[in-house]
Amino acid sequence: MYLRSLFVLTSKDLAIEFRTKTLFVSAVTFAGLLVVLFGFSVSGWSAFELHSLPSILWVLIFIAGYLGLNRQDDKERWDGALLGALMAPIDRSVVFYARVLSNTLFMVLIELVLVPVFMVVLRQSVPQVPMLFIVAMVLCTLGFMALGTFLTSVASASNLREIVVPILLFPLAIPLFLAVQTITQAVWYASGLGFLTAWWAVLVGYAVLFLVMPGLLFEILVEV
């Protein structure tokens, strides 16, 4: 029953996004333009300096992700749509997990477009350990989206949500950012791969923490 409700809620999000494409188009356009701007600013950089660029990728992904979270939240708040899901005879944590799942799927799709654009515009090679890069990308996206979905859901009723969410989201995401940018740097150039255990633990720990904790608290926090 839990999985069935999860499927119904996620399919609804996917149906809306595939129809309107607002999240995808706005996030890809915004992040793509940022990549182009970075392209201008790094035109005189040396090859050594360009080596630090893969970590910049995550700044773009976090900003695009935040934009996507806002778009999703707007759809859920339109004429009280989220209240309908909260009133349904389902475990309310399903509402949270469905939002995380659909937000993560959208974000991975955006990354699939953004990463090649990033490589072409900023003259970056293909990651030398692509599988590990993909694993890090998915884990980081899951952790960021779980954290972001939790914060947007909790702040949904607040008039100051557009200020409150980024003020909480970006500082809370710093450990996640440090972990993913260190791992990205290492797997992109296949250097220092043996010293990543702690960073992988942060990445996995973040995803687990912000998937489990909000799931337990969601019921209480959405009742105001």
Added chain:
Amino acid sequence: MLLSEVNFALEKGEMVGLQGLNGSGKTTLLRVMAGLSRPTKGTIEVLGQPVTASVRKAIGVVFQESMLYGDLTVRENLLYYAKLYRVVDPKDQVALWLEKVHLSLDADEMTKTLSKGMRQRVSIARALLPKPQILLLDEPFDGLDARHTLLAESWFESFAKEGSGVIFVSHDEKQVMKLATRRVTIDGGYLLQGGLT
């Protein structure tokens, strides 16, 4: 504190008209009963138990928000709710309710393109589709034309006659006198029990 010392029981087949001035706490009371807000003190029991997922299946709400998705069609919205409430034969039931609320021809329109009154009809269909035992209605006739107001009144009355309990908020005194089997007034955060109408 918006509401205090609220003791209130809704019997089967009752149609309670909830009245009070703007900001008196009518909407808050309905939201607490629906399990959307948590009381700071005391308990809310619906069908003899706290408002949990299984109890929410028995509650239908029409609030000031339509609770619909603007980027889904009318039919998709109703099907989405029918699936969430595990309605048997969801497609048939949705088609039936589209017919009842006179929206069959607009079933494939995006909900965000509908007028306020049309959206309110979809919202009523959404609430009644799972055949709830308790209906919580916050100004359910808002935006409806005279014809559909009469129609909605008849649905709510027939739900009460079939054994559901109905609480509705309306600022129209005549409508409350016409529909309610009991009137309850909230004044200054306190619930004043009314008599039979």
